[in-house]
Amino acid sequence: MSLPHAILTALLEKPSSGLELTRRFDRSIGYFWSSTHQQIYRELGKLEQAGRIRALPAAVPARGQKKEYEVLPAGREELAAWVALPEDPRPVRDPLLLRMRAAAVVGAEGMDAELRRHLTLHESQLAEYREIEERNFTPAPTSDEDRLRYLVLRGGIDLETFWISWLTRSIADLDG
Amino acid sequence: MSLPHAILTALLEKPSSGLELTRRFDRSIGYFWSSTHQQIYRELGKLEQAGRIRALPAAVPARGQKKEYEVLPAGREELAAWVALPEDPRPVRDPLLLRMRAAAVVGAEGMDAELRRHLTLHESQLAEYREIEERNFTPAPTSDEDRLRYLVLRGGIDLETFWISWLTRSIADLDG
DNA sequence: GTAAGCATGTAAATAGTTACATGATTGG
DNA sequence: CCAATCATGTAACTATTTACATGCTTAC
Numbered sequence A, B: 001m002s003l004p005h006a007i008l009t010a011l012l013e014k015p016s017s018g019l020e021l022t023r024r025f026d027r028s029i030g031y032f033w034s035s036t037h038q039q040i041y042r043e044l045g046k047l048e049q050a051g052r053i054r055a056l057p058a059a060v061p062a063r064g065q066k067k068e069y070e071v072l073p074a075g076r077e078e079l080a081a082w083v084a085l086p087e088d089p090r091p092v093r094d095p096l097l098l099r100m101r102a103a104a105v106v107g108a109e110g111m112d113a114e115l116r117r118h119l120t121l122h123e124s125q126l127a128e129y130r131e132i133e134e135r136n137f138t139p140a141p142t143s144d145e146d147r148l149r150y151l152v153l154r155g156g157i158d159l160e161t162f163w164i165s166w167l168t169r170s171i172a173d174l175d176g
Numbered sequence C: 001g002t003a004a005g006c007a008t009g010t011a012a013a014t015a016g017t018t019a020c021a022t023g024a025t026t027g028g
Numbered sequence D: 001c002c003a004a005t006c007a008t009g010t011a012a013c014t015a016t017t018t019a020c021a022t023g024c025t026t027a028c
Helices: A003-013 A018-026 A037-049 A073-084 A095-106 A111-136 A144-175 B003-013 B018-026 B037-049 B073-084 B095-106 B111-136 B144-175
Strands: A053-055 A068-071 B053-055 B068-071
Touching: A003 A018, A003 A037, A003 A068, A003 A073, A003 B095, A018 A037, A037 A053, A037 A068, A068 A073, A073 B095, A095 A111, A095 B003, A095 B073, A095 B144, A111 A144, A144 B095, A144 B144, B003 B018, B003 B037, B003 B068, B003 B073, B018 B037, B037 B053, B037 B068, B068 B073, B095 B111, B111 B144
Parallel strands: none
Antiparallel strands: A053 A068, B053 B068
């Protein structure tokens, strides 16, 4: 049940319309909790009905018309409660690792090219994170808020670094 | 659409009943594609109906009776085709990183304890992987199949190592 | 006035989770 | 016989994805 909380977080950072949220999910928040516009619109509807957010008065409630939302106190409380809740790490579900394991049984035809392809994808994702780091967290942040945000970004950087080094090792290993 | 392929892989490694598969998903295959027995039974039914697997003749088709499955040629072909197919990495969806980002907005109450809790979880998962490494891949494997399986396990080891180092850094950073 | 793109949505299908139901086997 | 455990399954719900529908705004 993380999507509503991802949306609340994004809206607290800045009130937005559905499409703006979708854009931001493609960039920042979505790096750690991805979503599509369909899911977002549906969830916005539910959150509004539950009294956690509301449409800004200016907005005309018509189709095709932009509609901006802001978080209500109940929404902020809900989010704070969720943050304090313990939650175990999700079990891993990774198609590439699974395919490699399947390849051990039916043959690794094409694996090498696929690993190289993933390598470039992860390299470009890492470059994107590095740019954000340069732009927003250099020099190192001092406020508590920004230190937390920087740690999240470090998570992304370290995760991509893990993939790059694992892929590099695997490619070398299969070549040899 | 990875679950059926995870099941085909597991059944090729060793024909099994639904419950045996469930057990194996709790240990080996499930480290990279987790699942529950409900999903597994449902998927076994579909795979059987699609002619990719079949129940071993010995099995009585009654409730409460053990029913073993083996993979048919069509199932092996299906799996080989899937392995050769390109598939992009999944977008990340991690509740802990998301909660940390939310904490930047509503306050990091309780974050420290939660990070420490995750640290011990990841440490124990790493220890489990290390045991498997010791047991099955020491000395280093020489066959192609086992080299692939070892790379998959290395993926798990490196992933846990990433989490441990990120969590350790984050805990230190929030303390300071 | 019409095409391109902005903006919000609906519908249907698939995937995954949670809770419960039912029968078989074995040890006391 | 009764409890525990093995074993298979159903039902209902929630989450996610994919495909499509509709109205508005702006630039030509």
